[in-house]
Amino acid sequence: MSTGSASTTYLELSQEDGAAHKFYEVAVDGLVVTVRYGRIGAAGQTQTTTFPTADKARSAAAKKVGEKVRKGYAPAVAGQRPPRAVTRRQVASAPSTARSVAPVLWRFRTGSSAFGIHVDDDRCWVGNQAGDVFTLDHDGGVLARFSLPDGVKCLVADDFWIYAGCDDGRVYDLSSKLPFAAYDVAADVDIFWLDIHEGVLNVSDRDGRLTVIDHEDEHQWARRSQGEHAWMVRADDTAVYHGHHRGVTAYAPDGSGELWHTPTRGGVLFGWQEQGAVFAGTAHRAVQRLSKATGTVEATYACDGAVYSCATSPGGRFVFAGDAASSVYCFDRDGTRLWKLGTGGGSALSMQYRDERLYLVTTDGSLVCVDASEAAIAAAQQGTVPVARDVKLAAALPTYAPAAASSALTTVSQAPAGSIVVECVQTPGRLRVHVVSEGYEPSWNVQFPRTVREPGARYVVDALHPAAGGFYRVRGEIRRLL
Secondary structure, three states, X not given: OOOOXXXXXXXXXXXXXXXXXXXXXXXXXXXXXXXXXXXXXXXXXXXXXXXXXXXXXXXXXXXXXXXXXXXXXXXXXXXXXXXXXXXXXXXXXXXXXXXXXXXXXXXXXXXXXXXXXXXXXXXXXXXXXXXXXXXXXXXXXXXEEEEOOOOEEEEEEEOOEEEEEEOOOEEEEOOOOOOEEEEEOOOOOOEEEEEEEOOEEEEEEOOOEEEEEOOOOOEEEEEEXXXXXXXXXXXXXXXXXXXXXXXXXXXXXXXXXEEEEEOOOOOEXXXXXXXXXXXXXXXXXXXXXXXXXXXXXXXXXXXXXXXXXXXXXXXXXXXXEEEOOOEEEEEEOOOOEEEEEEOOOOOEEEEEEEOOEEEEEEOOOEEEEEEOOHHHHHHHHOOOOOOOEEEOOOOOOOXXXXXXXXXXXXXXXXXXXXXEEEEEEXXXXXXXXXXXXXOOOOOOEEEOOHHHOOXXXXXXXXXXXXXXXXXXXXXXXXXXXX
């Protein structure tokens, strides 16, 4: 605490079970109150408010500090408590040994190393370690940018909701214009990969643990697998499939037990799933297809280098792989190699196939669109490829960042026609959000950003969708109802 008209109070909340590991700092300088908060060891987010008098500024600051102390925060010294562990995947990328280069249609350089990719009917999504998530159309036009507080580990989709898992331990819902933190992963979990199924978050980590969190951001169950460095997690209605350096392990969705375990040819570096099978890309130059029902290895797809990523066409008709030597492969379902081509720009760390195009995120931080049609591949094998278009950022690109507090939301005096009103309700132990508008189940909770919840406050949302398990998900903009 400094002397004079300027003062700073620094608090931390760090629970032994790792459920919380964050700081809250309030600085008063004359009429200005600056609040900074976030994960311990990170820069965090900052919010500044100016008051008409110094007394009102000090009173507001004292109120904020009091609220946090009542929630368990305590005075601390910044820098004494270590930050959460964050592991960056260490990857090497050698030049391709393929004789020909893939027919790249366009390439977008994100400016930082990237792992996250998702492609749907309308957009391509790519996330990098600078915390940027860009959306593009299928022809490479950049549509928007999301600016998140920390590096993006991966992008995952659950129906038409898109989530970004970040190094700050939070998972951000990007489905609306204003992203929000939907899940907060415990500080003792060094996140490697994520998957979400019907609102349930599955987290695999460095120590080989699998942690399962429900839609209300509450811990459900955890298991430690036989191996460490768990780079794969995929989920469906029947199991959670966890890949690590000793193979793939399937668990019952409710955590009641292990269903099967299958050793793989080398440690698992990436995972993919189709309706009846999971695909594990391994360090020993192979993708292996495993039966979801039994764990039996049904096919092996041999590559010439460690497999950093894999994907399939719908139904698993074709299997694709990217190796550590900047090559991309295509196999028939039975394991026959159909082609191998160079990416022309680094190794593919993630990939997805859609409508005869293969989208890659490479080690140089680029999103690459490859024409994977039969005619284009045949021409490429003969040395004829299109001139790849280098996509540029638009001069006035819309940029969206998470709301730091409820006061950052747009406010409305009445709910617009067709919108839905929800209310923040204090229940024993925590704040919940329930629907006020007619036609919805009032006892169901709404998945809603914690950072903007205030007791008794009402909000307007564009749409709500029911999800398995009895809760609602928000679609569209969130606004504060005055």
